[in-house]
Structures are given as structure tokens and as C-alpha cells.
Amino acid sequence: MRARSHGPVKRTLGTAKTMTFLQLIFYIFATVLVGASLMVITVRNPVRAALFLVLAFFSAACLWLTLEAEFLAITLVLVYVGAVMVLFLFVVMMLDIDVARLREGFTQYLPAGLVIAGVMVAELAVVMLSGRFGLDAMPRPVGRGVDYSNTRELGLVLYTDYVYAFEIAALILLVAIIAAISLTFRRRGGTNVQVIADQLQVTKADRLRIVKMTSERTDGGKGP
Numbered sequence: 073m074r075a076r077s078h079g080p081v082k083r084t085l086g087t088a089k090t091m092t093f094l095q096l097i098f099y100i101f102a103t104v105l106v107g108a109s110l111m112v113i114t115v116r117n118p119v120r121a122a123l124f125l126v127l128a129f130f131s132a133a134c135l136w137l138t139l140e141a142e143f144l145a146i147t148l149v150l151v152y153v154g155a156v157m158v159l160f161l162f163v164v165m166m167l168d169i170d171v172a173r174l175r176e177g178f179t180q181y182l183p184a185g186l187v188i189a190g191v192m193v194a195e196l197a198v199v200m201l202s203g204r205f206g207l208d209a210m211p212r213p214v215g216r217g218v219d220y221s222n223t224r225e226l227g228l229v230l231y232t233d234y235v236y237a238f239e240i241a242a243l244i245l246l247v248a249i250i251a252a253i254s255l256t257f258r259r260r261g262g263t264n265v266q267v268i269a270d271q272l273q274v275t276k277a278d279r280l281r282i283v284k285m286t287s288e289r290t291d292g293g294k295g296p
Contacts, residue, residue: 094138101134102131109124112125119164119165122164126161132148143222
């Protein structure tokens with residue numbers, strides 16, 4: 073009877089080691105995520121801030137992987153890191169941004185920023201210390217088998233329980249796209265607008281104008 077009890081004990085120890093390793097991985101990526109987020113708002117160079125934001129997104133994707141949410145992690149890397157942040161980085165690098173001008177009002181708005189940050193930290197502390205986010209209230213999800221697809225489960229929940237919220241979010245994004253296009257095509261003073269139709273209908277008389285001028289000599293006298 074004693075010899076048979078060694079098997080479950082070994083499996084229990086192996087599970088404890090696995091949980092400890094997952095916790096270590098979580099703390100490592102969480103620390104990198106918090107550090108990268110702080111560097112985004114404190115670094116002076118906008119290009120470096122964008123790179124730190126890429127690091128923050130990648131660390132968040134690794135945290136999603138530890139929670140067995142592979143689809144969300146891949147979506148975060150492909151959409152935000154691979155598309156949005158790369159585009160934002162190219163825009164920042166192409167624009168000539170005056171960093172000194174952007175930081176002119178830093179000391180002026182610093183007290184207000186510290187007050188807002190203190191309120192946010194207090195709100196987070198009240199929510200986190202309420203006892204609803206502990207391991208007893210929210211235990212770790214049970215491990216699934218190899219044939220389990222979180223993409224299918226996410227689709228079922230998204231298009232059944234939250235279908236109205238999903239449609240409202242899609243409508244808001246559509247309105248935002250239309251508004252961005254409208255702002256792009258608006259007429260602003262002091263800017264030259266290229267009209268393709270007027271360029272195609274131009275004639276030779278509009279392109280070339282002959283002006284009669286009196287000839288001048290090299291010695292300063294006028295010609296006949």
C-alpha cells in the first residue's frame with residue numbers, strides 16, 4: 073500500500089514545479105511589461121518610445137500565452153506590433169518632430185499629471201484589494217487538451233453573448249474611418265490642393281505664356 077502511494081506524490085510534486093515555473097515566467101514578463109510601459113512615457117526620443125511600446129506589446133502577448141490564449145497573443149503581435157506600431161514608427165521617423173517644443177509645458181502640467189496618476193493608483197488599489205481578484209475568487213483556468221481550440225470558443229462567445237457589443241464596436245470603427253477620411257479631404261487655408269481634373273484639362277496657352285521684352289546690350293545700352 074505504501075509503495076503504491078509514491079506515484080500520486082510524484083505527480084503532485086511535478087505539478088507544483090510546473091506551477092512555480094509558470095509563476096516565474098509570469099513575473100518576468102510582467103516586470104518587463106511594466107518597465108517598458110514606464111519607458112514609453114518617460115523616454116525623450118519618440119522613436120525609442122515607440123520601440124519600448126513594441127516591447128510592451130510583445131511582453132503582453134507572452135502573458136497571454138501563459139494563460140493558454142494563443143489566438144489573442146498572435147493577434148496582438150500581428151496587428152499591433154506587426155502593423156500598427158511599425159506604421160507609427162515609420163511616421164515618427166519620417167516626421168521632423170521638435171522634442172524640445174513638445175516638452176515646453178512638462179513642468180507646468182506635472183502637478184496635474186501627478187494628481188491624476190495618484191487617483192488612478194488609488195482606484196486600482198481599491199479594486200485589487202477588494203478580494204475579487206485573488207486565487208480563491210479567480211482560480212487559474214483548467215488546462216485543456218491538445219484538440220481544444222480557444223479560437224472556436226472565442227468566436228462562439230463573441231458572436232452569441234456579445235454580438236450586440238461587437239456590432240456597436242464595428243459601427244464605431246466605421247464612423248471613425250469615415251471621419252478620418254473626411255478630415256483628410258477637408259480644405260484648409262494656406263495649403264495647395266492638387267486637383268487632377270484641372271490638370272488634365274489644361275491647354276498650351278495655360279502652360280506657356282510669351283512675354284515681349286526689350287533686348288539689352290552688354291554695355292548697358294538698350295537695343296533698337
